[in-house]
Amino acid sequence: MAQPRKSSRKPKIVLSELDYDRLTGLAEAVEDRSPEIAEELQAEIDRANVVPNGSVPANVVQMGSIIEYQSDGGETKSVTLVFPGDADIASGRISILTPIGTALIGLSPGQSITWTARDGKEHQLTVVSVKQPEAQPAPQA
Template sequence: MKDHIQITESDYIQLCGLINSQRNLKLTEVKNLAFLGAELKRAQKVADEKLTPGFVTMNSLIEIQDLDTGRFMQVKLVYPKDADFKKGNISVLSPLGAALLGYRAGSVVSFDVPKGTKRMEIRNIIYQDETSSAEPV
């Protein structure tokens, strides 16, 4: 059974619009969209101001750990137009981005990559738009 995930109503609306606007996609992109769509369908939607702290939302800055290599990374979950892997900006349409959305700190997420399945633990939510008053450092 999958863990409970939670997303804000505004993220839900924007992400559904993003999914519906995609055209001329490669097969891998279609799979990523299908995965994200399935996650959105099962997510508990909450008003932005009622979001429980500690859940990954759009524009969250997150510390994750690759459970296969032990490597730690800081990533920011962003919309595709803002994605830049070298800067740590991970698109919500990527396998990792779609897997992170809606999970809380302490959760282990898994996602498929060409060489198999990766597992990441969400170690910390460093910054989250809905519950932070200051910009991330």
């Protein structure tokens, strides 16, 4: 009996116009010093379905989203996807410029993706839930 093959096809993803623009700029900004990272991020951006700002469903990973995912080892983790200057692994704030950060962008619960860590090992993760950060109240005058 033949073994089922893992699909190397990546899941469909969605990006807002704002995230598309900001991430494209970020990929271009790091291209000279980190070409592999820039190329991987640009590949994810290029395959996204880009929709108007405010049209991304609330359960889709966007910049600032809080994501709960299950690793291929069965461990469940919760992280927040952030820009590089806001990254803090100890606080669970992972940069979009990390392999796992790039893999998460645009996914929704139930979707899985295979990603390659910086050590060259392949991993798979499955998104369990996505929460958007709470809107900050406007400052009082």
